[in-house]
Amino acid sequence: MSDGPEKPGFEDRLAAAEDAAQGPKRKAPGQSDAGSAQRAIELAMRLGVEMVAAMVIAVVIGWGLDRLLHTKPWLMILMVPVGLAAGMRNLLRADRGR
Template identity: 90%
Template sequence: MSDGPEKTVFEERLQAAEDAASGPKRRKAGKSDAGSAQRAIELAMRLGVEMVAAMVIAVVIGWGLDRLLHTKPWLMILMVPVGLAAGLRNLLRAERGK
């Protein structure tokens, strides 16, 4: 009789503890706010650099090939749109999380 309310209090606390323990799993599904905020910050940190990096690599490759082949500046100019496309590819891939 007397252990009735005590038991429910214990079960509530157990439930709360279980919910807290399974927090990371729910976050993995991307449902909770904390998870989506974390993912948003992660993406914000990544996206700008991803785009610039592809551009830089493409231009450096074009510039190097120009020096080797004495075709200044045509390959570098050719590589700019390719680098832009690679940057966009990076963005799409980062946004999909893969």
């Protein structure tokens, strides 16, 4: 006689845990997922905006310092690599966050 519903065995629990750890199953190559295409576009737009924003901010800061210190165009030129580095850092940080 059984006291209650049968408990799953170790193998069943292990298989369920492995399935949960693997996440959703991949689709076949012929199938497309509209949601994944949308997420890819969103990620590309975000990364593009991150890079452009860092460059624009660096150039504006360089331009402002050039006007303030009368050193045109040297500080603006110096800030371009700083903007590139900041943009790349933002891209790496955004990539780690997803």
